[in-house]
Amino acid sequence: VSGPRDQAKRMPRSVAALLASALLLAPVAAGAYTAAGDRQFPATLILPQIAPTDEFYANFATQPDAAATPGAARRDTDLSLVYNKTITDRLGVQFDSDFTWRDRLAAPSTSGWQNLATTVKYLAVLDPAHEMLVSLGLGREWGDTGSVRVGASSIGATTGTVYLGKGLGDLDLGMLRPLAFATTVGYQVADRDPRPDLVQTGFVLEYSVPYLESKVRAFNLPDPVRAMTPMVETFVTTPAGAGRGVTSAVLGPGISYAGAGWEFGIEAMLPLTRAAGRGVGVTAQLHIALDYVFPESIGRPLLSPQ
Amino acid sequence: MPRRLGLMLAMAALLTALPLRAPAAASSAGLVVGVAGRCVAETGGVERPLKLGDPIAVGDTLVVPAAARLKLRLSAGSVISVASGTRLTITAYAAEAGHREARLSLAGGLLRAVVSAVAGPSRFEVDTATGTAAVRSTDWFVEAKPGSMQVGVLAGSVSLESRATGREVTIPARWGARLEAGRDPVPPRLWTPEEFANVISRTTLH
Numbered sequence: 001v002s003g004p005r006d007q008a009k010r011m012p013r014s015v016a017a018l019l020a021s022a023l024l025l026a027p028v029a030a031g032a033y034t035a036a037g038d039r040q041f042p043a044t045l046i047l048p049q050i051a052p053t054d055e056f057y058a059n060f061a062t063q064p065d066a067a068a069t070p071g072a073a074r075r076d077t078d079l080s081l082v083y084n085k086t087i088t089d090r091l092g093v094q095f096d097s098d099f100t101w102r103d104r105l106a107a108p109s110t111s112g113w114q115n116l117a118t119t120v121k122y123l124a125v126l127d128p129a130h131e132m133l134v135s136l137g138l139g140r141e142w143g144d145t146g147s148v149r150v151g152a153s154s155i156g157a158t159t160g161t162v163y164l165g166k167g168l169g170d171l172d173l174g175m176l177r178p179l180a181f182a183t184t185v186g187y188q189v190a191d192r193d194p195r196p197d198l199v200q201t202g203f204v205l206e207y208s209v210p211y212l213e214s215k216v217r218a219f220n221l222p223d224p225v226r227a228m229t230p231m232v233e234t235f236v237t238t239p240a241g242a243g244r245g246v247t248s249a250v251l252g253p254g255i256s257y258a259g260a261g262w263e264f265g266i267e268a269m270l271p272l273t274r275a276a277g278r279g280v281g282v283t284a285q286l287h288i289a290l291d292y293v294f295p296e297s298i299g300r301p302l303l304s305p306q
Numbered sequence: 307m308p309r310r311l312g313l314m315l316a317m318a319a320l321l322t323a324l325p326l327r328a329p330a331a332a333s334s335a336g337l338v339v340g341v342a343g344r345c346v347a348e349t350g351g352v353e354r355p356l357k358l359g360d361p362i363a364v365g366d367t368l369v370v371p372a373a374a375r376l377k378l379r380l381s382a383g384s385v386i387s388v389a390s391g392t393r394l395t396i397t398a399y400a401a402e403a404g405h406r407e408a409r410l411s412l413a414g415g416l417l418r419a420v421v422s423a424v425a426g427p428s429r430f431e432v433d434t435a436t437g438t439a440a441v442r443s444t445d446w447f448v449e450a451k452p453g454s455m456q457v458g459v460l461a462g463s464v465s466l467e468s469r470a471t472g473r474e475v476t477i478p479a480r481w482g483a484r485l486e487a488g489r490d491p492v493p494p495r496l497w498t499p500e501e502f503a504n505v506i507s508r509t510t511l512h
Contacts, residue, residue, distance in 0.1 A: 040495065089498065211492075215489065218488055291480070292494070293478075295479040
């Protein structure tokens with residue numbers, strides 16, 4: 001439902017350092033986020049997640065901006081809290097709430113909630129042999145539920161999205177078999193003018209070291225490396241229709257680290273257009289896989305055949 | 307005198323512990339509670355057909371050919387359902403006074419183990435050529451194939467350890483994981499209802 005600026009979830013440097021230290025000390029025990037066969041798709045930090053699941057995650061991001069006029073944003077810092085719940089094995093709903101702190105030029109800082117958002121996702125295709133999945137999503141941003149001070153719109157919007165994840169492990173690519181990609185294409189329809197409709201596209205390329213060690217060749221890499229998945233994401237938001245706004249694009253190179261039932265990811269946020277900010281931002285995310293930690297209670301689908 | 311008493315106590319303890327040790331080739335591990343097709347037990351090169359109520363002993367290798375199935379109840383209450391095309395050896399088994407030590411060796415094929423809870427220390431392990439799956443009490447599946455194995459868990463949790471790298475993953479209920487020879491375990495993932503339905507149907511004895 002949100003664009004890259006809204007996805008710019010920020011994190012204080014000290015918290016990032018603490019989490020980084022914690023993951024280096026933690027024992028290596030692989031966990032999972034979303035899977036198609038033996039392929040794990042790690043949680044993305046800028047793109048929306050590609051399949052329904054039971055999880056809770058917190059995303060922090062900070063992005064400098066080019067404030068030119070008094071009162072304009074110099075830096076946005078966001079904390080997102082997201083809860084995903086499966087209804088059935090293939091159908092889930094996501095609840096997303098963001099809090100934004102905004103530093104402004106020649107004006108006091110301000111803060112407030114962004115609009116509430118909910119997304120229903122359905123896993124339409126799951127092809128384990130080809131490490132592929134396709135999901136369909138319908139998201140709703142509830143207008144006028146956030147604070148105008150931090151840019152929340154009083155006008156709601158609805159987004160239809162297609163998500164695709166594909167691993168290359170079924171192809172004869174040797175050491176490139178740990179590669180996988182995921183992509184999303186969405187169309188957001190505003191409830192009314194003047195809010196523009198948006199085309200939202202995202203792409204992530206990732207190289208899974210756990211896949212390398214477990215499926216391709218055991219290099220016996222040291223522990224911190226063994227559970228890492230380097231990845232690079234890009235997310236582009238383009239107004240549908242000329243003169244309705246500007247394109248916003250961000251590139252996020254980073255790393256995901258998987259533990260038993262949790263994942264930690266950290267990425268740089270490089271704005272590719274002026275609308276996406278000025279200067280390098282940082283985003284970090286901690287996922288708790290409720291379906292792993294509480295598989296027989298809150299982590300199971302509400303309607304489960306098992 | 308206290309020294310003699312200590313010696314006697316030590317001997318008594320040793321004698322008590324002996325049944326827990328492996329070479330008890332003839333010690334009973336359980337009974338056949340279901341059989342379909344011509345299943346056999348091999349012990350010391352001697353083959354005997356299995357029928358309902360037959361005892362199963364440590365050292366027996368159970369051969370369940372294609373189109374056959376076998377169900378065992380072990381002496382501590384655990385139930386093992388063996389799918390067709392499976393070869394399983396009872397390597398070690400002891401269960402008494404709330405303790406349990408079980409080690410099975412799965413050369414190939416699929417089994418379902420509903421492992422009962424016991425009050426005391428418990429080890430219940432299934433070895434394959436590629437790794438070891440260990441549980442305390444749970445309902446789970448383990449399948450061995452040439453060069454790989456996989457575990458699926460219906461209830462409880464199972465640890466799966468690679469024989470080659472020593473790496474281990476914990477698999478909770480509703481999840482499964484694979485292990486390929488010489489490598490780390492593949493990270494666990496949620497099994498689909500279809501995957502569970504497949505292994506349940508293959509191990510169910512009608």
